[in-house]
Amino acid sequence: MKTTTKGILIVALILAIVPFVSPNSYYTDLAIRMAINAVIVLGLNLLIGFAGQISLGHAGFLGIGAYASAVLPTHFGWHPLLAMGAGALATGILAALVARPIFKLKGHYLAMATLGLGIIINIALRNEAQWTGGPDGMPVPAMGLFGFELSSDKQWYWVVAALLVISVWASLNLIDSPFGRALRALHGSEVASQVVGVDVARYKVIVFVMSAMFASLMGSVTAHYIGFVSPNFADFFHSIELVTMVVVGGMASVFGSLVGAVLLTALPQALATFEGWETVVFGAILMGFMIFLPKGIVPTLAAKFGKGE
Amino acid sequence: MSMLEVKDLSIHFGGVKAVQNVTFNIDSGIVYSVIGPNGAGKTTLFNLITGVYKPTTGEIKLDGEAIHGKSPNELARRGVARTFQNLQICMNMSAIENVMVGAHLRLDRNLFKAALRFPTLRKRDAELREEAAELMRFVGLEKYIETRADAMSYGALKRLEISRALAMKPRLIFLDEPAAGLNPKETIEVDHLVRKIADSGVTVVLVEHDMKMVMNLSDRILVLDYGKKLAEGTGEEVRKNPDVIAAYLGAHA
Numbered sequence: 001m002k003t004t005t006k007g008i009l010i011v012a013l014i015l016a017i018v019p020f021v022s023p024n025s026y027y028t029d030l031a032i033r034m035a036i037n038a039v040i041v042l043g044l045n046l047l048i049g050f051a052g053q054i055s056l057g058h059a060g061f062l063g064i065g066a067y068a069s070a071v072l073p074t075h076f077g078w079h080p081l082l083a084m085g086a087g088a089l090a091t092g093i094l095a096a097l098v099a100r101p102i103f104k105l106k107g108h109y110l111a112m113a114t115l116g117l118g119i120i121i122n123i124a125l126r127n128e129a130q131w132t133g134g135p136d137g138m139p140v141p142a143m144g145l146f147g148f149e150l151s152s153d154k155q156w157y158w159v160v161a162a163l164l165v166i167s168v169w170a171s172l173n174l175i176d177s178p179f180g181r182a183l184r185a186l187h188g189s190e191v192a193s194q195v196v197g198v199d200v201a202r203y204k205v206i207v208f209v210m211s212a213m214f215a216s217l218m219g220s221v222t223a224h225y226i227g228f229v230s231p232n233f234a235d236f237f238h239s240i241e242l243v244t245m246v247v248v249g250g251m252a253s254v255f256g257s258l259v260g261a262v263l264l265t266a267l268p269q270a271l272a273t274f275e276g277w278e279t280v281v282f283g284a285i286l287m288g289f290m291i292f293l294p295k296g297i298v299p300t301l302a303a304k305f306g307k308g309e
Numbered sequence: 310m311s312m313l314e315v316k317d318l319s320i321h322f323g324g325v326k327a328v329q330n331v332t333f334n335i336d337s338g339i340v341y342s343v344i345g346p347n348g349a350g351k352t353t354l355f356n357l358i359t360g361v362y363k364p365t366t367g368e369i370k371l372d373g374e375a376i377h378g379k380s381p382n383e384l385a386r387r388g389v390a391r392t393f394q395n396l397q398i399c400m401n402m403s404a405i406e407n408v409m410v411g412a413h414l415r416l417d418r419n420l421f422k423a424a425l426r427f428p429t430l431r432k433r434d435a436e437l438r439e440e441a442a443e444l445m446r447f448v449g450l451e452k453y454i455e456t457r458a459d460a461m462s463y464g465a466l467k468r469l470e471i472s473r474a475l476a477m478k479p480r481l482i483f484l485d486e487p488a489a490g491l492n493p494k495e496t497i498e499v500d501h502l503v504r505k506i507a508d509s510g511v512t513v514v515l516v517e518h519d520m521k522m523v524m525n526l527s528d529r530i531l532v533l534d535y536g537k538k539l540a541e542g543t544g545e546e547v548r549k550n551p552d553v554i555a556a557y558l559g560a561h562a
Contacts, residue, residue: 170424177423177430178416181402185410188399192470195359196477197385197414206420252401 004172007255011168015161019154028153030269035160036222038261039167041245042254043214048243049251050175051207052187053103054111056239057118061212063125063234064091065219070140070229071131080143084220091216092209099205118239126231137230140223156225163221164258167214171254183207184252248289250296259297310373312337312481312512313358318367318377320357327353329536330367335514335529337480340507342515342523344547345533346556351516352394354533355483358514359391360384371481385414390479392470394486394516400459404450404469407458408441409434411476441476448472448502464495471502481512488519500525524548532556 015035022028040062047053068087072078078086102113125132132138143150150156174180185193186200194200223229232238241264249260267285271278293300311334318331328350335341343351356362358369360381369377371387390411399407416437422430442454448468453461461469467487474482484503488496500522507513507526517523523530523544530547532539540550547553 169426173426174420174424177434178413178418179420179423181406181410182413182418184402184406185399185413188401188407189397191361191381192393192397192399192473193410193413194381195361195385195391196411196473197382198410199382210420 004176004254008165008169008172011255011258012165015165018161019157025153028157030266032153032157032160032225034262034265035157035164036218036225037242037245037265038258039160039164040215040218040242041249041257041261042167042171043211043218044242045246045249045251045254045257046171046174046183047207047211048246049253049256050180050187051183051204053204053208054107054114054243055118055208055211056111056115056236056243057121058114058212058215058242059234059236059238060118060121061091061095061215062219062222062238063121063229063231064094065216066140066223066229066233067125067132067219068216069143069220069223070138073141074138075131080141080220080224081145084217087220088213088216092213095209095212096205099208100201103201103204103208115236115239118234118236122231122234122236125234132229132231135231137228137232139228140226142227143224150224160221160225168254168258171257175254187252244286248286248293248296250298250300253296253298253302256296256298263297311335312372313514314368314370314373315358316368316370318354318357318364318369320353320362320365327536328357328364328533331533331536331538333531333538333541335481335512337512338507338510339528340503340513340515340526342517342527342530343533344517344520344523344530345539348535349533350536351533352485353536355391355485355514355516359389359483385477388477388480389483390474390477390481391483392467392474392485392487394489396463396466396470398458398466398469402458404453404456404458404461405438405441405445407469408444408472408476409437411473412437412440412478414477441472444472444475445469447475447505449498464491467491467499468502471506475506475511479511481514482506483514483516485516486518487515488517488522496522 018031019028022031044055044058047055065087068090069080069083072083072086073080098117102110105113126135150159182193182198182203186198186203190200245260245264246257248264250256267282268278271281274281313335316332318328319326320328331354343354345351353362357364360379364377368375376384399410416433417430445451445454448471450465450468450472453465471487487503488499491499496519503513503515503526515526527544529542530544531541532547532553534556539556540547540553
């Protein structure tokens with residue numbers, strides 16, 4: 001069996017076992033948030049790890065999705081699924097519009113431009129108080145379909161777990177396809193991929209739009225799950241957190257994305273006992289990772305034990 | 310009609326006139342070499358023709374169609390391939406994947422079919438892997454089919470670039486110093502390889518400093534010096550040209 005197939009099975013197995021060994025709803029809640037982050041990080045890793053671009057504004061896209069799911073059903077009576085789709089579509093259009101000019105930039109300049117975009121979205125959410133509740137945020141109606149309402153943690157868990165397995169499968173398929181090879185090639189050498197016919201500008205736009213829409217959809221999911229949105233959800237620190245998950249888990253590694261998301265979602269919880277010092281300890285752990293595992297956890301271990309992903 | 314027509318081609322970088330009013334034609338099916346001292350503008354000329362740079366003035370026609378100012382990926386569609394003097398290998402991919410990227414334009418690049426693992430796409434990819442392995446054997450890289458690109462030697466990477474270019478199934482291939490940095494044995498192998506490529510019907514344009522290889526392979530030679538055309542003709546004609554001798558050996562030779 002191929003290593004990737006084994007990987008998916010292992011992920012599915014772990015996800016199937018978790019709810020039965022989870023001692024209480026606190027852990028189920030943690031698992032749900034891990035899985036949601038994992039899906040977002042998978043999309044972000046396509047952009048950062050595989051295509052070699054950067055976005056420091058991804059939480060902004062999460063925010064658009066989350067607020068679409070809050071505002072459209074509350075103020076306009078839209079069905080939550082329709083609102084979710086509209087949010088993703090709006091995010092996709094916005095991402096496509098800004099991508100062309102933004103991806104003329106590289107490196108630090110690109111990082112700054114995406115950072116600015118994220119901040120603008122955040123400010124808009126904060127200031128449009130009559131729609132968004134401003135800095136206080138607003139409640140989000142429950143997600144339902146055909147009279148069935150997603151309410152208990154267990155139900156949410158299975159939905160999110162299914163989303164995660166599908167995302168892992170689709171990501172693995174994508175990177176091992178003509179499309180995915182072109183993405184990785186433009187990371188490796190832009191000029192070489194251009195001369196073999198890859199429309200580099202177009203591919204950058206597509207992967208950016210795709211990962212932004214991924215984020216928007218998961219923003220909607222998070223909003224419905226938590227039942228509340230606030231602008232903090234779309235702020236700069238959340239963007240940085242997501243990028244950190246990509247880097248710690250491993251750039252250009254699908255399973256690394258999962259490890260990064262799980263670890264960095266759990267870590268702040270585990271460090272809560274340090275009372276006030278947790279950010280310092282958190283920072284120290286991150287620095288340790290960067291010094292000793294600069295390529296991220298999964299690629300480093302894979303290289304050490306002589307196995308590809 | 311010539312396959313490639315270059316007329317009065319110039320590019321200026323600020324005050325530096327890297328290529329000035331260069332005119333030449335390349336007929337289909339030949340090996341055409343561009344030689345000249347370091348800094349003569351050979352690589353710049355390649356970059357102009359393959360769309361990496363836009364010319365300041367002048368025109369380039371491929372089969373009668375103007376192609377100057379078009380981007381490299383548009384030229385790739387028209388069957389123009391190239392390799393690079395300073396290697397441009399995707400070190401984040403395996404050797405065979407580098408070759409497979411060369412076939413980009415011949416594949417179904419649909420994002421959704423890829424994500425959903427469409428059987429037609431998978432089948433084509435499996436065939437392509439075979440094709441790419443075959444190309445690696447053709448250029449003498451059979452040992453490296455399962456290797457990561459970043460674990461290969463310089464000489465092997467040079468040939469990997471050539472096999473990637475061939476994966477495009479080009480009509481016209483530009484090889485920028487394929488033998489630079491290679492030992493004599495490897496140089497002879499590349500010499501044979503270029504001959505094989507030309508024999509397969511691909512028009513070859515070669516930049517190379519190894520004069521033995523150039524004289525041995527070329528049907529016609531263009532000599533550049535300080536961005537200007539110094540001479541053009543068969544190997545014999547170029548070798549006897551007093552301007553060329555002066556440029557290479559000094560004015561009093």
